[in-house]
Amino acid sequence: MQPLPLNVYQDHDTLTVAQLLLGCELVHESPDGPTAGIIVETEGYITGDPACHAYRRATQRNAAMFGPAGTLYVYQIYNHYNCINVVTGPEGVGEAVLIRALEPTEGIEQMALRRNEAFKTGFERYRNNTIDADTADGFRNLANGPGKLVIALGINRQTHNFASLTDKTGDTSSIFIRGPVLHDFEMVTTTRIGIKFGAELPYRYYIKGNRFVSKK
DNA sequence: TTCATGATCTTCT
DNA sequence: GAAGATCATGAAT
Numbered sequence: 001m002q003p004l005p006l007n008v009y010q011d012h013d014t015l016t017v018a019q020l021l022l023g024c025e026l027v028h029e030s031p032d033g034p035t036a037g038i039i040v041e042t043e044g045y046i047t048g049d050p051a052c053h054a055y056r057r058a059t060q061r062n063a064a065m066f067g068p069a070g071t072l073y074v075y076q077i078y079n080h081y082n083c084i085n086v087v088t089g090p091e092g093v094g095e096a097v098l099i100r101a102l103e104p105t106e107g108i109e110q111m112a113l114r115r116n117e118a119f120k121t122g123f124e125r126y127r128n129n130t131i132d133a134d135t136a137d138g139f140r141n142l143a144n145g146p147g148k149l150v151i152a153l154g155i156n157r158q159t160h161n162f163a164s165l166t167d168k169t170g171d172t173s174s175i176f177i178r179g180p181v182l183h184d185f186e187m188v189t190t191t192r193i194g195i196k197f198g199a200e201l202p203y204r205y206y207i208k209g210n211r212f213v214s215k216k
Numbered sequence: 217t218t219c220a221t222g223a224t225c226t227t228c229t
Numbered sequence: 230g231a232a233g234a235t236c237a238t239g240a241a242t
Binding site for chain 1 (some may be wrong): 234235236237238239240
């Protein structure tokens with residue numbers, strides 16, 4: 001299946017893109033092999049939204065949000081986790097869709113390796129932690145949160161901030177979205193998670209009943 | 217230069 | 230359901 005074309009990202013408003021991405025598959029073709037998962041949960045961040053990183057002004061951190069639609073904004077949060085956003089809206093406008101959870105579909109072993117490696121090199125206190133992808137709990141735990149899915153797919157800010165989702169020329173580590181691979185699901189619209197301002201805005205979307213959604 | 221603050225994950229109760 | 234880990238970033242001084 002081919003990557004979603006550019007017009008999907010640039011011909012719709014941000015909140016529409018957030019809904020369109022549900023059921024599509026996020027793919028990372030890394031040197032370690034491909035890993036992929038179905039997007040089951042997203043949040044929109046738009047102009048005039050006090051929770052949006054671009055609410056105040058363009059800075060070094062949020063610069064990617066002001067880039068063209070169909071590129072990635074990767075930022076670091078809470079010390080050492082990363083989250084990924086799909087940039088939307090015209091160039092110069094800081095809007096994006098946060099990918100919050102994936103249902104793993106490809107490269108399950110590799111995802112478990114990366115998550116376990118993150119434990120080893122991360123906090124000292126997690127050094128003895130392991131995720132067994134063969135158990136139901138372990139499998140569910142691979143990418144059911146924005147920080148987790150970034151680790152599972154091997155995404156990092158240095159190589160993927162500003163990266164294009166539609167232009168795959170010459171990449172050794174390319175990311176794109178294809179699909180949709182899931183159809184006929186019910187979507188739930190609700191409020192966003194983990195924010196203080198704009199918490200009442202219903203910009204969060206997820207696939208009803210999907211067990212990989214980070215939080216109901 | 218200092219200071220407050222997280223779009224989180226994990227463990228423990 | 231609560232709290233700790235732990236530091237880059239942005240805004241104030």
